[in-house]
Amino acid sequence: MFLVKLQSVVAVCFFAATATKVDAFAAPQVVPASKVGGSINESSATPQDIFEEFTKFLIDHQTDMISKIEQADGSENAFSRDGWGAFANDNDSIDAQQTKSGGITRVIQGGNVVEKGACSLTVIRNGVLSADRAATIQGRQQQQEGDLVVQEGDIYSAAALSVVLHTRNPFVPTFRSDVRIFLVKSASDDVAAAWFGGGSDLTPYYLIDEDISKFHKDLKQMCDSHFPENNEYNLSHQKMKQLCDEYFYLPARSEHRGTGGIFFDDLPATPATLTFVQDVATGWMPSWLPIVEKNGCKEFTEEQKHWQCLRRGRYLEFNLLYDRGVKFGLANANPRVEGVMVSAPPKIAFDYNHVPVEGSEEERLLKILKEPKDWTV
Numbered sequence: 142m143f144l145v146k147l148q149s150v151v152a153v154c155f156f157a158a159t160a161t162k163v164d165a166f167a168a169p170q171v172v173p174a175s176k177v178g179g180s181i182n183e184s185s186a187t188p189q190d191i192f193e194e195f196t197k198f199l200i201d202h203q204t205d206m207i208s209k210i211e212q213a214d215g216s217e218n219a220f221s222r223d224g225w226g227a228f229a230n231d232n233d234s235i236d237a238q239q240t241k242s243g244g245i246t247r248v249i250q251g252g253n254v255v256e257k258g259a260c261s262l263t264v265i266r267n268g269v270l271s272a273d274r275a276a277t278i279q280g281r282q283q284q285q286e287g288d289l290v291v292q293e294g295d296i297y298s299a300a301a302l303s304v305v306l307h308t309r310n311p312f313v314p315t316f317r318s319d320v321r322i323f324l325v326k327s328a329s330d331d332v333a334a335a336w337f338g339g340g341s342d343l344t345p346y347y348l349i350d351e352d353i354s355k356f357h358k359d360l361k362q363m364c365d366s367h368f369p370e371n372n373e374y375n376l377s378h379q380k381m382k383q384l385c386d387e388y389f390y391l392p393a394r395s396e397h398r399g400t401g402g403i404f405f406d407d408l409p410a411t412p413a414t415l416t417f418v419q420d421v422a423t424g425w426m427p428s429w430l431p432i433v434e435k436n437g438c439k440e441f442t443e444e445q446k447h448w449q450c451l452r453r454g455r456y457l458e459f460n461l462l463y464d465r466g467v468k469f470g471l472a473n474a475n476p477r478v479e480g481v482m483v484s485a486p487p488k489i490a491f492d493y494n495h496v497p498v499e500g501s502e503e504e505r506l507l508k509i510l511k512e513p514k515d516w517t518v
Contacts, residue, residue, distance in 0.1 A: 188335035191410045192298060192324045193239065195418070196264055199302040199320070202422055203262045206304060207247055209426045210260070213433055214252040220260070221248050225477070227264065242266050246480045250487065254313070254433055257487035258306040261480065265299040270325070278325070289327055289334040296326040303466075304425065305484040311449035312436040314345035314353075314399070315456065316429045317484070319466075320422045322410055335410035337418045341425060342385055344399030344456060346449040348506050352432050353400050357382070357516035359428055360403050367417040374408065378517075381405050386513045391459055396510040398459050448503050450490035457489055 207220050224230065226243025244263040249255050270278070272293040279291055301321035308315060320339035327333070343356055364378035385404035390397050403421075408414050460467050460482075470481035497503035 186412050188324055188333040188410055191415055192322055192335055195322050195415060196300040198419055199262055199300055203260055203302055206260055206426060213430055214254045216253040218249055218252045240266060246483055248483060254308060254437055255306050256309040259483040260304045261483060263301050268297045270295045270297055289332050291325055294328045296328060298324045307486045310437055310439060311346040311441050311445050312439045313433055314343040317342055318425050320418050337408040337410050337414055338406040339418060339421055340385055340402060340404035341421060342399055342402030346452050347502050354516045356428055361517050363420055363424060397513055398455060401513060447490060450488055451492060451495060453486035454489040454491045457485055460484060
């Protein structure tokens with residue numbers, strides 16, 4: 142059994158010794174779409190106001206995250222920039238008229254810490270809902286009296302920021318997270334509604350229990366601060382953890398993709414939920430970088446790297462077979478395939494009928510993936 146010696150170990154150890162410590166996580170509103178609100182507040186904010194405020198936040202947050210990840214990686218490999226539409230030029234300011242769609246795909250490959258990572262911003266404006274997409278939204282929409290009933294031909298806008306970081310060292314989990322907003326304006330009258338979605342989760346290759354437990358406890362503390370018992374959104378950390386476990390599941394394998402985190406969708410966009418979703422996003426790097434700092438220096442064997450690649454195969458399986466975002470992206474006419482598939486791991490392995498050694502750490506991980514646990518107790 143040979144130990145894999147990588148220059149990245151030196152670079153990661155340098156980061157661990159010099160980097161600044163980071164702390165952990167510190168019914169749709171339906172109103173006339175033409176109403177113009179001022180600052181984001183409970184009394185005057187429209188769905189369009191919230192959409193624009195959130196879009197500006199996503200643009201700034203992408204830039205901030207890229208800087209933090211590059212500093213943590215410590216290599217000469219910086220994130221590439223692939224801008225399109227309103228972001229085609231080398232600047233990160235949204236189209237002045239707020240009418241054009243666009244996005245920025247940022248990718249790092251071959252880094253010391255991040256073997257492949259992507260941080261993608263997408264802003265879609267003034268799309269027209271097809272019958273199929275309208276029906277999908279209707280099926281998930283919780284109707285209340287007076288709510289917008291989404292129909293074919295309605296105008297939609299969407300904004301999202303996602304990050305996926307596939308690590309070189311198998312003792313550092315893959316980190317995935319996203320936040321997004323979906324705004325719909327009725328084509329027949331002056332009514333609009335918007336919803337948030339998003340989440341954050343870990344895909345470890347080896348269980349380091351205290352790291353995973355801290356990740357979940359920090360998420361719970363943040364969620365509890367926004368959603369006390371009996372809140373109007375009927376949302377809690379426990380529910381979002383359960384939704385995460387249910388979503389990132391491979392039924393053909395009877396196993397979950399990772400150890401989970403939180404997942405939420407169809408959350409009415411209000412000033413209060415805007416603050417929550419922003420807190421989710423600003424907590425991403427503080428929740429993951431301490432794990433890099435702690436475990437990025439660990440030596441690993443070729444067999445352990447191969448196990449990481451086998452588990453990455455499951456990651457790709459989920460993306461191709463079950464992930465709603467991938468399906469949505471590829472369903473567009475002339476999809477940006479590279480952008481849609483950017484979250485795929487850099488290297489994977491598929492061994493026929495691979496069975497971990499009994500009593501091994503690999504077997505322990507697989508047992509957890511088949512029967513998720515509560516990491517906060």
